[in-house]
Amino acid sequence: MxxxxxxxxxxxxxxxxxxxxxxxxxxxxxxxAKVVVAAxxxxxxxxxxxxIKELGGDAIAVIADVSEFEQVKAIADQAIATYxxxxxxxxxxxxxxxxxxxxxxxxxxxxxxxxxxxxxxxGAMVALPHLKQGGGALIHVSSLAARVPxxxxxxxxxxxxxxxxxxxxxxxxxxxxxxxxxxTNVMPAITNTPIFNxxxxxxxxxxxxxxxxxxxxxxxxxxxYVAEHPTRDFVVGDMGRVLEMLQRIAPAIVDxxxxxxxxxxxxxxxxxxxxxxxxxxxxxSGYDVVEGDFSKLSVPSFTDWLDRNPPIxxxxxxxxxxxxxxxxxxxxxx
Numbered sequence: 161m162x163x164x165x166x167x168x169x170x171x172x173x174x175x176x177x178x179x180x181x182x183x184x185x186x187x188x189x190x191x192x193a194k195v196v197v198a199a200x201x202x203x204x205x206x207x208x209x210x211x212i213k214e215l216g217g218d219a220i221a222v223i224a225d226v227s228e229f230e231q232v233k234a235i236a237d238q239a240i241a242t243y244x245x246x247x248x249x250x251x252x253x254x255x256x257x258x259x260x261x262x263x264x265x266x267x268x269x270x271x272x273x274x275x276x277x278x279x280x281x282x283g284a285m286v287a288l289p290h291l292k293q294g295g296g297a298l299i300h301v302s303s304l305a306a307r308v309p310x311x312x313x314x315x316x317x318x319x320x321x322x323x324x325x326x327x328x329x330x331x332x333x334x335x336x337x338x339x340x341x342x343x344t345n346v347m348p349a350i351t352n353t354p355i356f357n358x359x360x361x362x363x364x365x366x367x368x369x370x371x372x373x374x375x376x377x378x379x380x381x382x383x384x385y386v387a388e389h390p391t392r393d394f395v396v397g398d399m400g401r402v403l404e405m406l407q408r409i410a411p412a413i414v415d416x417x418x419x420x421x422x423x424x425x426x427x428x429x430x431x432x433x434x435x436x437x438x439x440x441x442x443x444x445s446g447y448d449v450v451e452g453d454f455s456k457l458s459v460p461s462f463t464d465w466l467d468r469n470p471p472i473x474x475x476x477x478x479x480x481x482x483x484x485x486x487x488x489x490x491x492x493x494x
Contacts, residue, residue, distance in 0.1 A: 161340050161390045163248075163297055167192030169387065170243040172235055174226060174283055175253030177204025177443070179353030180301060183376040183450045184250060184383050189217030191384070196239040198222045199253070204448030226253045226279030227271070229286075236286040248297040248387045249287035251280050254355070255440055256316040258426065259362035268360070269315045271440055276319030281326060288341070295340030297387050300327055301379070304349045304400045308407050308414060311422045312363070320347075331392070342390035348379045349400025352454045354447035360438040366430040370422065372399055373458045376450050385468045398461045 171188045175181040177199035185197050189212040197208055197219055205221035212219040222238045224231040239246045254276045257268045280300050287298060305313065306320040324345055331343040350369030353376055361367045374397045382396045395404050407414045437444055 161295070161342055163295070163342060163388050163390060166384060166388060169193045169247040169296075170196070170239060170245055171248040171250060171387070172196040172198065172239050172246060172287070173250045173252065174198045174224070174232070174235060174279075175251065175301075176208060177201040178358075178448050179252075179355060179450060179452070180348065180351060180376050180379045180383075181250075181252035182208055182448070183380040184252065185219070186211060186215070186450075187377075187380045187384055188387075189219060190215055192217075193248075194243050195219040196222060196235060196242070198224045198235045199443070200225050201443040201445070201448055203445060204443070207448055226251075226282060227274040229282045232279065232282040233286045235283075236290060240290060245294060246287060246290040246296065247294070248299065249283060249291065250299045250301070250383055250387070251283040252301045253279055254301075254303075254316075254319075256313055256355070256359040257362070257440065258312050258359060258367040260312060261314040263362050264315060268440065269318075272315035273319050273322070276316065277322040277326070280323050284326075284330060291341050292339055297342045297344065297390070298330075299344045299346060299383055299386055301346045301348065301383070304347050304395065304397070304403065306345065306347050307395075307404050308400075309418055309422075311418055312426055342386070344386040344391050345393045346379070346382055346386065347393065347395045347400065347404070348374055348382075349395070349397035349403070350374065351376055351379055351396075352452045352458045354449060354452045356452055356454075357447050358439040358444045360434075360440045361432055361436075362434045363427055364431065364434070366428040366432045368426055368428045368454070370425045371454070371457045372397075373452075373454050374400075374461065375458045378461050378464055381468065382464060394467065396461065396464055398459075398463050401463050 171193045173185045176185045176197035189195050209219045209221050222235045302323040303320045305317045306324040310317050327345045334341050352373040356367050379396050382394050395401050
C-alpha cells in the first residue's frame with residue numbers, strides 16, 4: 161500500500177480547534193497539504209484558518225459536533241465540494257469526565273461514548289466512501305487508555321478501548337475487500353494540551369495527567385508519519401510504550417502502579433467546582449491553543465523518533481543484539 165506525499169494530500173482533521181488537532185493541522189499545512197479543519201469552536205477554527213493562511217497554506221473550516229452524524233458528514237462533503245477528493249482523515253475529538261464511576265451519571269457516560277467512540281465511527285463512515293475511490297489513510301487518535309487502565313476516567317477508558325476494537329475489526333474488513341486504505345490507531349500517552357482545563361471534573365480540583373507529558377508536537381509528528389507510511393498502531397511517548405508493554409506481560413504490576421500514583425497524579429492542588437464550565441456538551445472558549453499548563457513536565461520521546469526512522473531503529477537493534485551475542489559468547493568461552 162502506498163500513500164501520497166503530504167504535499168499532494170487533502171486532509172480532514174476533526175477536533176482541530178486546540179491541542180493535538182490544532183498542532184496537526186498546522187503541521188500538515190506547513191508541508192503543503194490542503195486542510196479541512198473541524199470542531200465545535202467557531203472562534204478556534206477561525207483563528208486556526210487565519211494561522212494557516214498566514215503560513216501560506218490552504219484551509220477551510222467546518223463547524224461540527226461529532227456526536228451528530230449529519231454534522232460529521234458535512235465535513236467530508238465540504239472537503240469534496242472544495243477540493244474534489246479526500247486522501248487522509250484524522251479524527252482527534254475527545255472529552256472526559258474525571259470522577260469515580262459511582263459518581264458518573266448515565267447521561268455523562270453516554271455523552272463521552274457519543275463523542276469519543278460513536279463520533280470516531282461516524283468519521284470512518286463518512287470518510288471511507290471517498291478513501292475507497294483512490295486509497296488513503298484513516299487515522300484515529302485514541303489514547304494510551306485504549307490499552308492501560310486509567311482510574312477516575314471510566315467512560316473515557318471505555319471509549320478508547322472501544323476505538324481500538326472498532327479499528328481492529330474495520331482493518332480486517334478493508335483488507336478482505338482489498339481496499340488500499342491504511343487504518344491506524346494513534347495512542348498518545350498523557351499529552352500537554354488544554355484538555356485538562358476543559359473536561360468535567362467532580363474531584364473538587366483541577367485535573368491533571370500522569371507525568372511525564374508528551375509535547376503535542378510529538379503526537380503530530382506521529383500522525384504525519386502514518387499519513388505517509390501505512391502503520392497499524394502507534395503508541396506515542398517513551399513512558400507510554402513502557403506502560404503498554406508492561407500491560408501486555410504483567411498487568412498486575414500496572415494495576416499496582418496506578419493504585420500507588422494513578423489517583424493523586426491526576427489531581428492538582430487548584431480548586432475547581434463541579435459546576436465550573438466544561439466542554440462536555442458545548443465548546444469552552446479561551447482554550448483554542450496547542451499547549452496546556454504542563455509545559456515544564458513535557459519531554460521529547462526518543463522511541464518515537466526511532467519509529468519514524470526505521471533504518472536507524474533496526475541498525476540500533478542489530479548493534480545491541482550483536483553486542484549481547486558477543487558478550488554471551490565471550491562469557492561462555494571464558
